[in-house]
Amino acid sequence: MGLILSLLVQGVQMALVVALAPVLTGFVRKVKARLTRRQGAPVLQPWRDILKLLRKEAIVADSASWVFRAAPYVIFAATWVAAALVPTFATNLQFSWSADLIAIVALLGLARFALALAGMDVGTAFGGLGASREMLFATVAEPAMLLITFTLALAAGSSQLSTIAAAMAGPEMGLRVSLGMALVALTLVALAENGRIPVDNPATHLELTMVHEAMVLEYSGRHLAMIELAASLKLLLSLSLIGCVFFPWGMAAPGDGVTAHLTAAGLWGAKLALGGTALAISETAVAKMRVFRVPDFLGVALMLGLLGTLLLFVSRGL
C-alpha cells in the first residue's frame, strides 16, 4: 500500500511538473506584460502554442543530420527527468534516492550539450553563434553550480535533495552566511541557465543578440514543441530547486495524508508564483548585459559558491 501510494505521488509529481511548466512561463509573461502596462497573453498561451506546434509539420533543414532530429527528445527527456527529481511539494518520493544535486547538474548539462550540438548541426551562422555563446556561459555556470552543490552538501551532509530539504527545514540549521551566498549564487546561475534577462532575452526577435533562441531558430513543429516545453520545465525546475533547498517549509513527508499533500501542493504553487513574480520584476528593472560581461556575472556566482564552500570547510575543519 505504502509503495503504491508513494509511486502514485511520484507519478502525480512527474505529470504535474509537465502540466504546470508552461503555465509558469505564461504567468511570468503575464506579470511582465502587466508591469509594462500591457494586457498580455493569457496564462495558458504557452500551452496553446505547444499544442499548436505539435499539430504542425516539422520542417528539417536539408543539411541536418540525425543529431538535429534526435536532440529535441534528448533535451526534453533529460530536462523532464531532472525536473521530476527535484522535490516539489513532497519529500522522500519513490525515486528520491536518485534525486542527487550532482545528477541534476549532469542531466541539465546533457540537455545543454544536445542543444549546442543541434545548433551547430544545421550549419547556419546563428546556430554556431548561439552554441558558442552557450558554451562560453556554461564553462562558468557549471562549476558554479557544482560549488553551490558542495556548499549545500557540506551543510546538510548529503547531496541528496530530500535530505538537504529536511536538513534545511530542521531546527539546527539556522542562518548561515554560506547559505546566503549559495542562494545568491544559485539565483545567478538559474538566470543564466534559463536564458533570462540580463543574460539572454527570451522575448527578442534580434537574431544577432540571441543565445538560446539562436540555437533553436531552425526548429519547427513537434521538435520546437519539445524544446519549448523543455525550456519551461527548466524554469520550473530552477524555481522548485530554490524553493526546496532554501524555503523547504510545508512540504509533505511520505507518511502524510491526502490533505497534507494537497496543502503542500498549494504552498508549492504559491512559491512558484512568488518566484515567477520576482523574476518578472527583475527582468523589467534591468537591461540585458553585453555578451562578454556574462562570464563576469557568472564569475560572481562561482566566487560565492567557492567562498560558501570554503567558509563551511573552515568552520568545520578547525
Place this chain on the structure above:
Amino acid sequence: MDLTPLSNADLRTAPLRRDHCTLSDWSSACAALDAGRLTLLALWGEAAAVRMALLDEGARRIGLLTLPAETAFPSVGRHHPPAQRLERAVADLWGLVPAGAPDARPWLGHGAPYPFLPVEGDSLHQVPVGPVHAGIIEPGHFRFTAQGETVVRLEERLGYVHKGIEALMTGAVLARGAELAGRTSGDSCVAYQWAFAQAAEAGLACPAPPRAEHIRAVLAELERLANHLGDIGAICNDAAFAMMLAQCSILREGLLRATATAFGHRMGKDVIAPGGVSRDLTPEGVAAIRAALTAVAARLPRLVALYDGTASLQDRTVGTGRLSPALARQFGAGGFVGRAAGRSFDTRRSLPYGPYAELSFVVPARDEGDVNARVWLRIEEAQASLGLLDQLLSGLPGGPVQSGLVPSGPAEGIGLVEGFRGDVFVHLALGPDGRIARCHLRDPSWFQWPLLEAAIEGNIIADFPLCNKSFNCSYSGHDL
C-alpha cells in the same frame, strides 16, 4: 568654378536656371569635396545629364552642377567616397557609368549575383543576416565578417524595397507627385511632402501663405517628436529594457492620435500639398495637440531620469558604436547621426525655411558619437520640439492656407527640409505642360548607412542591433 550658387533666399523662392557646367567645373567641385570645403548634398541622374547638389556649410549656400552626359561621366566617388553609392544608383537607374569609379558593382539593381568584398585573414567567419529579418522591419542584407564575436567588417546590401518612385513621378501631375513623395518613407511623410512642396513653390515662385507654413511646421515637429520618442523606446528595447519602450510607445501613441484628431491622419499624411496645406488647423485640433504635448512634457523628464539612472542600460549604450567626427563631417551626415558626432548642421537653423527663422530653439550637438550620444540627441531634440510646438501653436497667424498655385512650366526648384532623420532634399523639374518632368528625392540615410558600417567596426556582433537602431536609417527612403 561655375556652379549656380543659391543663397537661402534663392533656394527657397527662386526658380532654378538650368546651366550646363563644364568638365573642369565638375572636377574642381570634386577637388573641393575631397578637400572638405564642400559637402555633397545629392547626386542624381537625368536623361543625358548628371546633376550634383553641393553645400557650402560656412557660407550657407547651395550649389548645383549639371554635367551633360550620354553614357559616362567622371566619377566623383573616386575622390569623395560618400558619392560612391549615389553613383552606383545612377548607373543602375540611368545607365550613366561613373568613369574611374572604384566600385563598379550595381547598387539598387538586383539582377545579377552580387560579389561581396573579399575578406582575408585567420579565423574569420561570415554571418549573413537578412534581407528578411525576424522582427517587423524593412528588408536589408548585412554581411558580417567576424573574428569570434568582434566585427571586423560589415557590408550592407540594400535596394530590396526599390519601388520606382522617381519613375512613377515622371509625367505625373503635381498633386500625384506630392502623394508619391509622402509615400517614400512612411515615418518621414511630412518632411518629404514639405520638401516636395518647397521645391514646387520655389520653381513656380509662388510661396505658401504664412498660416500654411506654420501648420506645416506643427506637423513636422509632431512627426519629429513622435519618431524620436519611438526611437528612444526602441533603442532601449534592443537592450531588453522593455519598460522604456512601453512608456515611450504610450506617449508616441498619444501624439499620433492627436495628429489624427487635428489633421485626419495619424502620421499627418497628405496634409501638406504644393501651395499650402489641404486642411486648416481648428481650435479643437490645437486643443488635442496641446493635451498630448502636456502629457509628453509631464512624463518625458521621468523617462529621461529612468534612462540616465539605469546602470545596466548605460553600460550597453555608452561607448558602443562610436562614429568619428571626421567621418560624420566627410559624409555630411545629417540628423542625430551627424549631430551626435560633432557635425552641427540643422537645416532649420543653417538654411531656415517656413517659420523657423522667427522661432527660438536650440540645436543640440555632442562629440562622443556613440549610441548614448544619439539617444541623448533625440531626448534633447524632443525637448526642443516641445518648445517649438508651444511657440508655433501660440503664434498661429491668420489668413488663408492655400496660395492657389497653378502648375506651369518649364520650371525647376529645390526643397530642403529637416526631417527627424536629417535633411531631406528634393529637386523638382516641371515640363512645359506643368507635369513633373523629373523629380529626385534624396533621403538622409544615403549618407548614414555607410557610417553604420564604420561605427560597428571593432564592436561585438551582439551590439549591432543596438547600433543599427540608434542610426535608424530608412530602407524605403534610400531604396526609393
